[in-house]
Each structure stands twice: as structure tokens, then as C-alpha cells.
Amino acid sequence: MRQEQPAGPEEYVTVAAEGVHETEVNRSRFLCALAPAATESEAQEFLARVRKEHPGANHNCSAYVIGADAGIQKANDDGEPGGTAGVPMLQMLLRREVRYAAAVVTRYFGGVKLGAGGLIRAYGGAVGEALDAVGTVTRRRFRLVTVTVGHERAGRLENDLRATGREVREVRYGAEVTIELGLPEREVDAFRGWLADATAGSAGIQLGGEAFGTV
Numbered sequence: 342m343r344q345e346q347p348a349g350p351e352e353y354v355t356v357a358a359e360g361v362h363e364t365e366v367n368r369s370r371f372l373c374a375l376a377p378a379a380t381e382s383e384a385q386e387f388l389a390r391v392r393k394e395h396p397g398a399n400h401n402c403s404a405y406v407i408g409a410d411a412g413i414q415k416a417n418d419d420g421e422p423g424g425t426a427g428v429p430m431l432q433m434l435l436r437r438e439v440r441y442a443a444a445v446v447t448r449y450f451g452g453v454k455l456g457a458g459g460l461i462r463a464y465g466g467a468v469g470e471a472l473d474a475v476g477t478v479t480r481r482r483f484r485l486v487t488v489t490v491g492h493e494r495a496g497r498l499e500n501d502l503r504a505t506g507r508e509v510r511e512v513r514y515g516a517e518v519t520i521e522l523g524l525p526e527r528e529v530d531a532f533r534g535w536l537a538d539a540t541a542g543s544a545g546i547q548l549g550g551e552a553f554g555t556v
Contacts, residue, residue: 351481351482352479352480352481352553353409353438353440353479353480353553354437354440354477354479355439355440355441355442355478355480356375356376356377356439356442356472356475356476356477356478357377357476357477357478358377358475358476359375359377359475360374360375360376360471360474360475361373361374361375362375362467362470362471362474362475364463364466364467365451366455366459366462366466367451367453367459368451368452368453369448369449369450369451369453369455369463370447370448370449370451371446371447371463371464371467372395372446372447372448372449373445373446373467373468373470374391374444374445374446374447374471375442375443375444375471375472375475377441377442378405378407378441378442378443379407379441380407381405381415383443384405384407384415384442387443387445388401388403388405388417388443388445391403391445391447392445395447397449398448398449399420399448399449399450400418400419400421400426400446400447400448401419401445401446401447401448402418402421402426402427402430402445402448402464403415403416403419403427403430403444403445403446404416404417404430404431404434404443404468405431405434405442405443405444406431406435406441406442407440407441409440409441409553411435411440414431414435415427415431416428416430416431421448421460421464422457422460424457424461425457425460425461425464426446426460426464429460429461429462429464429465429468430444430446430464430465430467430468432465433465433466433468433469434468437469437472437477439472439477444468444471446464446467446468480553480554481525481553481554482525482526482551482552483523483525483526483551483552483554484523484524484526484529484548484549484550484551485510485522485523485548485549485550485551485552486521486522486523486524486529486532486546486547486548486549487519487520487521487522487546487547487549488519488520488521488522488536488544488545488546489517489518489520489544489545489546490518490520490540490543490544490545491517491518491543492514492517492518494540494543494544495512495514495518498540498544499512499520501539502520502522507522507532508522508523508524509521509522510522510523523552523554529548532546533546
């Protein structure tokens with residue numbers, strides 16, 4: 342789970358994992374590499390790595406979207422006619438509401454020119470097919486909550502938390518037991534009441550920062 346700033350949407354979609362999917366259009370090979378990227382620097386590092394892996398390719402076109410609100414967007418045609426590669430790749434990411442992700446489409450020319458319309462369809466389609474193949478996940482905003490409770494109640498409380506579908510992130514044992522949770526902001530007040538009832542008022546609770554976690 343990665344720390345985020347409080348402002349912005351309550352959830353976003355991103356790439357499930359790094360992966361590559363290949364398509365072929367009129368004998369040209371289009372290899373779309375996708376990766377989650379938490380920052381613009383991570384996106385640029387991924388793009389550079391993919392380009393290095395394909396030094397003999399005709400083009401390594403790219404696009405990325407950083408920020409749950411899509412605040413940072415970049416597209417690069419890498420020698421293809423302007424607006425026929427990076428832009429349709431970016432548009433596909435945005436159309437699918439994908440955030441914090443980078444895409445590189447590596448083209449090995451097959452000898453048949455596709456024309457502007459054909460290139461737009463090929464590059465955008467390569468990203469769309471790769472998203473389907475690699476998969477996406479939804480990440481939702483949580484408030485980090487730390488609960489402190491005595492050992493005599495800790496086991497049952499942890500079981501109750503998990504049984505009610507709450508996200509237990511970590512359990513630490515010391516003089517008392519500390520349980521770290523991720524809760525939707527709107528549930529924090531109700532959780533206070535539930536915790537008091539479940540532990541007869543014996544548990545302590547402390548609110549932390551915010552984070553995004555996978556739904």
C-alpha cells in the first residue's frame with residue numbers, strides 16, 4: 342500500500358502488474374509493454390528500460406498517466422507521424438480510466454505502410470488489448486487506523502475484524518497488541534462505536550494518514 346496525498350478521487354484504476362502483449366497488423370509487430378508507475382520518474386525509467394531492450398525496433402512510442410486525477414500526462418510518437426502513436430495510446434489509457442501507469446508500444450515494421458488512420462488504430466488498439474491481457478486493479482482510498490488492545494481480547498478482536506471484511510494490514514505484539522487497519526474515511530466514526538462495543542471500551546484507537554489499497 343502506497344502513501345498518497347489526501348486530495349483527489351476516492352479510487353482509481355491501474356495496471357495489475359508489469360506485462361507485455363503482442364499484436365500484428367499488416368505484418369508489423371506491435372509489442373505493448375505496460376507497468377504501474379507511482380511517479381513520473383518511475384514511468385520514464387520504465388520507458389527507457391523498454392527502449393533499451395529493443396534497440397533494433399523502428400519505433401518505441403510511449404504514453405503515461407500519473408496521478409489519481411490524471412494530473413500528469415505525456416505522449417511520444419518516437420518518429421511516427423505526429424499524433425498517430427503516442428496520442429492514441431494516451432487516449433486509450435484515459436478512456437479506460439487508467440492512472441499511475443506507463444505504456445510503451447514497440448513497432449517492428451513489416452513492410453506495409455498503414456497510413457495515419459491505420460497507425461492510430463494500431464497503437465491505440467495495442468494498448469487496449471494489452472490492458473485486457475495484463476489486467477487492471479481498482480485502488481481505493483483508506484484512512485490508516487491503529488487499534489491498541491490487551492492480549493486477552495486481541496485474538497477475538499482480530500478474528501472479528503477479518504470476519505467483518507475490514508482490511509487488517511499488520512498485527513504487532515508487545516506489552517499490548519497493536520492492530521493496523523485501512524478503513525474508508527466514511528466508516529471511521531461507525532468503527533469507533535463498533536470497536537467500543539466489541540472490546541467493552543478497552544481498546545484505544547489512533548487515526549493515521551491516508552493511503553490507497555487494492556479493492
